[in-house]
Amino acid sequence: MRLDELASKIGAKVHTPGRGANVEADQVYAGDRISDLLNAAGEHALLVSNLASTHLVRVAELMDIPGICLVNGQVPDAAMLDAAREHRTLLMASPLGLFETCGRVYECLATEKQT
């Protein structure tokens, strides 16, 4: 599923579009520890995390991850937005918590697989 499409389906707000319109995501990794997210990295992954900082964008950049979703309605600060813009990472923010956000994403990807 395209990342921007996924964002609208799970009710997340897209802050920076990145390469999102052209990138398909079929994997989701959620976590609040950088090391875990590093290991989970993939070219078609979406990172879901509480870590609203530039480091998350850095991880996405180093590991070629196309998209990040912040949770709990967090608003990315200017530094994070700049970093995301610079590295063309799609940055979205979900009003829901980590668990619920992942649940919605899972639902979207699972329905897509069936059809």
Place this chain on the structure above:
Amino acid sequence: MTTAVYEIKGGDYERGGAASRAVKQQLKQVGADPAVVRRAMIAAYEAEMNVVIHTQGGELRACLHNGQLDIEVIDTGPGIADVEQALREGYSTASPKARELGFGAGMGLPNIKRNSDRFAIESALGRGTRVSFTILLKPQALYGAGRHSVQIVAERCRQSLRCLRACPTGAVRAFRGKPEILDYLCIDCTACIAACPTGTLMMSGTVGELKPAADTVLVVPAAALVQYGAGVTPQRVLDELTALGFREVRVVEAWEEALRAAVVAYAKAEAPVAPVISPACPAVVNLIETRFPSLIPHLAPFLSAIEAVRGELGGRQAICVALCPCQKTALRIGDGVQPDVLLPAVLRAAVMPRLNTNPPAGHGSSALGGGASADVLRVAGLRHVVRVLEAIEDGLVTDVPVIEPWICDKGCFGSPLLAEDAVLARSRWQTAPVERQASARAVRRNVPFEPRKGLRLDNDMTKAIHKLARIDKLKRSLPGGDCGICGAPTCAALAEDIVLGRAHPEACPRQGQSTPPSEKESGT
């Protein structure tokens, strides 16, 4: 050998990761495999952040040489009290601030160790720590893999250059006086074999003799049964083959019919898009995966007839007559029985003498053959197939539910490996088909169709764009007549070959002829 040194400031979370990013750029420039780059990045970033989180500062040295990346990360203290403990997963001494930012999971050193090919750590309390690791770089294959069964017998080549133009994907080159095939473009069809006047291009890896055995199944395509002239019915040939002493003789046509019925049913009940394209001809499937990837959803998810037959051999010995390289490839790749592959000419040589001596046998009941269905549009012949696929791509084919494309004329009857004319052979098959075989059925594919990777100009996007610009410029300087004398099928292909280093920069014998004489003279 290039060594780069990057300073890392202790406590500077803002800039943490900058050194890793610089190393990544270097790796991309040398064309390292993306999976290797990812491993290198995990290790480098963890090592770099360790310095930021735990120390007063240090540096990261990255050295690229002999196909490997050596990284050394040195800091000036405070050092690790218990290195063994620090290497254990989950052990961390990170500050609350670091933990808040998502670091300090106690995974740093284990992560580095796991992702590197060599890892070492030394530390002295009060003096500092030195972490060094090596990552072996594999250059990334620039081209996607392609498998084909076309063989080149170079000494037969008389440089007619017909193969260059015949190839539907422009996969043939003749730069060094003989044809070569670019594997990633070859779709394993018969176009170059049919075009070659001297037999330079052939199907590879066939056996030279038909050896009947009581435990062996013989698999023959219908077209191979109608190569014996007027009056010799396919049933007669089939009877003679059976009499040679095989356990069983199977005619591929039965599986083609089963496939046709299954594809029609699929088109009615399940197909996500219309029209449905039958995967009957493996070369057509290759053509779609290479040149028409947007049509992949149109392909019905079944095995071709020859693959289905092979799957039902159940481990028995088999000899298969293949009419084209793609059938041979389909018989050889993947798991399962690897049957001997026979050229139709070898079968013919074995059958011919029997036809002269034995009395003709009676006809069987007419059941297998024809296979025409109102729902299925058969498109045969490379030129027609390409044009119809283009039309489907443009959304212009809305009136036909199922298309069955075949690369060769009249389907397999037009294979260049057969002696009889395609129209005559097919008509003889249709007027006197053979008895139906009961067990034939269509088989669903386990592996989905996938677009071929094709050519990448460069792993580095910047360089690739640069190359693209060079190709474009070069293309405009070439005559554009696509004469093929240089050995490339088109001027555009030559431009690409020159930029990718496959062809000599001055390979074009006519370059400059279209430019004004004064310019030409100054150039020579």
